[in-house]
Amino acid sequence: MARYIGKRLIYMFITLALIATFTFFLMKILPGSPIASADKLSPEQRAVVEARYGLDQPLPVQYFDYMFGLLQGDLGISINQFKGANVTDVILSRMGPSAQIGFQGMLLGTVLGILFGMVAALRQNTWVDYGSTIVAIIGISIPSFVFASMLQYWLGLKWDLFPVALWKDGFMSSVLPSIALAMFPLATAARFIRTEMIEVLGSDYITLAKAKGASGSEIAFKHAFRNALIPLITVLGPMAVSILTGSLVVEQIFAIPGIGEQFVKSIMVNDFSIIMGTTIFFSVFLIVVILVVDILYGVIDPRIRLSGGKS
Amino acid sequence: MEKILQVKDLELSFHTFGGEVKAIRGVNFDLYKGETLAIVGESGSGKSVTTKSIMRLLPEATSEFKNGEILFGGRDLTKLSDKEMQKIRGKDISMIFQDPMTSLNPTMPIGRQITEPILKHQKISKDEAKKVAIDLLRLVGMPKPELRMKQYPHQFSGGQRQRIVIAIALACNPQILIADEPTTALDVTIQAQILELMKDLQKKIDTSIIFITHDLGVVANVADRVAVMYGGKIVEIGTVDEIFYNPQHPYTWGLLSSMPSMDAEDAKLYAIPGTPPDLLDPPKGDAFALRSEYAMKIDMEQPPPFFKVSDTHMAATWLLHPEAPAVEPPEMVIERMKKFPGSRYYEGSAN
Ligand SMILES: Nc1ncnc2c1ncn2[C@@H]1O[C@H](COP(=O)(O)OP(=O)(O)O)[C@@H](O)[C@H]1O
Numbered sequence A: 001m002a003r004y005i006g007k008r009l010i011y012m013f014i015t016l017a018l019i020a021t022f023t024f025f026l027m028k029i030l031p032g033s034p035i036a037s038a039d040k041l042s043p044e045q046r047a048v049v050e051a052r053y054g055l056d057q058p059l060p061v062q063y064f065d066y067m068f069g070l071l072q073g074d075l076g077i078s079i080n081q082f083k084g085a086n087v088t089d090v091i092l093s094r095m096g097p098s099a100q101i102g103f104q105g106m107l108l109g110t111v112l113g114i115l116f117g118m119v120a121a122l123r124q125n126t127w128v129d130y131g132s133t134i135v136a137i138i139g140i141s142i143p144s145f146v147f148a149s150m151l152q153y154w155l156g157l158k159w160d161l162f163p164v165a166l167w168k169d170g171f172m173s174s175v176l177p178s179i180a181l182a183m184f185p186l187a188t189a190a191r192f193i194r195t196e197m198i199e200v201l202g203s204d205y206i207t208l209a210k211a212k213g214a215s216g217s218e219i220a221f222k223h224a225f226r227n228a229l230i231p232l233i234t235v236l237g238p239m240a241v242s243i244l245t246g247s248l249v250v251e252q253i254f255a256i257p258g259i260g261e262q263f264v265k266s267i268m269v270n271d272f273s274i275i276m277g278t279t280i281f282f283s284v285f286l287i288v289v290i291l292v293v294d295i296l297y298g299v300i301d302p303r304i305r306l307s308g309g310k311s
Numbered sequence B: 001m002e003k004i005l006q007v008k009d010l011e012l013s014f015h016t017f018g019g020e021v022k023a024i025r026g027v028n029f030d031l032y033k034g035e036t037l038a039i040v041g042e043s044g045s046g047k048s049v050t051t052k053s054i055m056r057l058l059p060e061a062t063s064e065f066k067n068g069e070i071l072f073g074g075r076d077l078t079k080l081s082d083k084e085m086q087k088i089r090g091k092d093i094s095m096i097f098q099d100p101m102t103s104l105n106p107t108m109p110i111g112r113q114i115t116e117p118i119l120k121h122q123k124i125s126k127d128e129a130k131k132v133a134i135d136l137l138r139l140v141g142m143p144k145p146e147l148r149m150k151q152y153p154h155q156f157s158g159g160q161r162q163r164i165v166i167a168i169a170l171a172c173n174p175q176i177l178i179a180d181e182p183t184t185a186l187d188v189t190i191q192a193q194i195l196e197l198m199k200d201l202q203k204k205i206d207t208s209i210i211f212i213t214h215d216l217g218v219v220a221n222v223a224d225r226v227a228v229m230y231g232g233k234i235v236e237i238g239t240v241d242e243i244f245y246n247p248q249h250p251y252t253w254g255l256l257s258s259m260p261s262m263d264a265e266d267a268k269l270y271a272i273p274g275t276p277p278d279l280l281d282p283p284k285g286d287a288f289a290l291r292s293e294y295a296m297k298i299d300m301e302q303p304p305p306f307f308k309v310s311d312t313h314m315a316a317t318w319l320l321h322p323e324a325p326a327v328e329p330p331e332m333v334i335e336r337m338k339k340f341p342g343s344r345y346y347e348g349s350a351n
């Protein structure tokens, strides 16, 4: 197990290096300059500013400088969005709200999704089943910004249950964005669990459990649930991605000072080092999620043994 | 002998998109205390459905008892609530399934799978249940059972898994054990071992066994009596000797002829021509008539009743009607009948 994780860490490192390299050169190819109002500056002024951020160096030098900094955990300095602030500090200071709504959204979505899927499978072809299928379809097909706006209008404005936007009322402020983020994980989990539960409930070992005298609930929870859970792990990765991309939009709509909101702004103002830093931060997050998913597999499914040899 | 289970005029249908599948079309048999009754017949003849309906393991939504009763302990199992059935399943009646590779829960240690019915049906502590489980594993021939309780099904071979399934079935000393083709999915040597085990257990425990198989060779080994099923009905039932050496139904003749024999080296394996009847629209008369060279006109029109051959032997074929013409069974069946006192071809013990 330790050997397996060690090996995975090396792969993660290589993946990150590739992502950093790719993003770096992509940024350089794209038009636009991070220096605000660059057109209005005289060439001399411009040279001064560029020199300050090392932008006057040849590309390979810039690249190795950046990668070397990265090795030491230095993501560079914000060029214009946060004028000179350390990128790592910027990201860390913005992580709180993002992590909170992301975690709440994921938790709410998965738990409700599993519940919906279970109920739908156990009450197959009843209105409960159809109802939860409709919720799942809505959750997958309605884009999060539409859903977010609806939440703002109904729960925020009309019924005045939660703040419409901004990050001022602690937990209450996090409710609507969390719900908006929860929709995709909810729908995905519900669909997966339903399909899988129905398949598992039809398998021989469930018949054997019945033949032992197990009751309906014992069969559902002691025998079927754990087996139906296994494939859900495979979509935890895509769900985490949906939380990330969702947060870009949702944080904008709810004006939440999180990483997503800051990332979108940094793209608009071409803040090279913030874009790079956030991309790398997101990549680390995803790679860790994937590792956790693989480890979870072994925990939930005894047939999968993680070893150094094969996985 | 004491009857422990009586199946009377059982009719059961499945409701499918294609229509009503009449899977069981009037099945009658008794199971006596301590005996092994084999049910044989081609695949699709209704063996599994019959036994699953005794355990009430068929999908509630699509299956329906149309007629008849299943009497056990003075109660009609077809009428019991699910709660009442749960108390019987695994305790009074238990079941072994065909495929040991899929009949154990892959994410539950086998120890827990064995103790589950014990804890469910008996007032006993977890530790005691574990001891019982270990004893059961030893009984079914699992080496080092203590060490294996925490292991998962994938850590066992097919034969070992079937031993575990048997241990689960025996956990509460059931009065009836139903084994639905318990060796079919195993390879030949393992098959022999599991059969050996079952015969062994038969002697040690006082349980009535319903043994389903499509392999007549297995039947001769384990059964006291045999019921031959075809197209959702029992067509012939009798003691092992009666079925093997004095068979009366053309379908039984066909089954016996298609059995690979030990002595005939040149044996071309015989196969009954044609296919089993469509249970969506079962034939009016004898379901086997269309495949039988002995079919008469009445076979197409009226289902044959049971004719008594002996006190223990009955067959549903018009050939046994007093007015039916005498027919010659296939050669190899005659050879068998020559050895059976009471058959019309009996040649005496001098032979
Ligand atoms: N759940 C079901 N739904 C519809 N038809 C079924 C179902 N189970 C069994 N049948 C049908 O009932 C008949 C008897 O099947 P079965 O008892 O499994 O045969 P076997 O003798 O091989 O065990 C077959 O025609 C089969 O197609």
Ligand SMILES: [Mg+2]
Pocket: B044, B047, B048, B049, B180
């Ligand atoms: Mg079967």
